[in-house]
Amino acid sequence: MKNAAAVYTQSLGKTGTSYKKGKKVYAYAYAILDGEKYYKLGTDQYISASSADGRYITVMHNSAVYSKNLKKTTSSVAAGKKILTFGRTTIKNKKYYQTGYNSFISASNIDGTTQILKKNAYVYKKSKGKAVRYKNSVLKQNSQQQTYGSAVSIKGKKYYIIGVGKYVAKSDFK
Incomplete structure (x- = not known):
């Protein structure tokens, strides 16, 4: 148990x-x-x-918690947190992970979506409210990358999350 x-x-x-x-x-x-x-x-x-039963997974994008009828609860799960899930289900044609009794989070914030880069792209991290380059990381054109959840805005520019604390400009993807 x-x-x-x-x-x-x-x-x-x-x-x-x-x-x-x-x-x-x-x-x-x-x-x-x-x-x-x-x-x-x-x-x-x-x-x-x-x-x-259940398994621990890492949440890659901040996630709202929903009830079974897809009403937002007052809870949320922060990116990078490991949570216990009890299977994946489809509600109203969208996939969710069950995290407890009548408690669900969007699967796109955990599983991600594969996207292709249209050009070489820098990896960024967030520092003091703005995006700064993460080391000297460059992702190559036409490579496939997992993105998690919808794009987030940092200083007015849109970025996809590719890992905990790592971002790539939305405009770099096809």
Whole structure:
């Protein structure tokens, strides 16, 4: 178990049984109950999949957290932070990672999009509110780069995030 988990009935009533974090349990099937994934442990015994499995991923672009009906919550996740996710899902034709019960972040801020450079491009970092060259890094024309999320604005110019704290001018891409 990744987190402590309560055991539920098929009608999502708590049974009074729970498992501690780190406990191994064996499920033989899964079911979708009230729109969420649960693992079946026995006759009318289920645990939430979000408590049982997941993997840590690094967020590459600051991300808003959304509810299942795509309403923004008051939470957000900063770029560079590792978070525990419980699978990827599609909501209204967009991909999201589930980060908890009724909690989702956009997959484009994690997986990225492959884009091709139309010319040689410098890599920048942000310093004192402006973009400054990152070491002597130059990316070659026609090379493929992963970009994360939508373009961000630094001092009025648009940049794509290519890594935590690393940017390339949007105009350098095809």
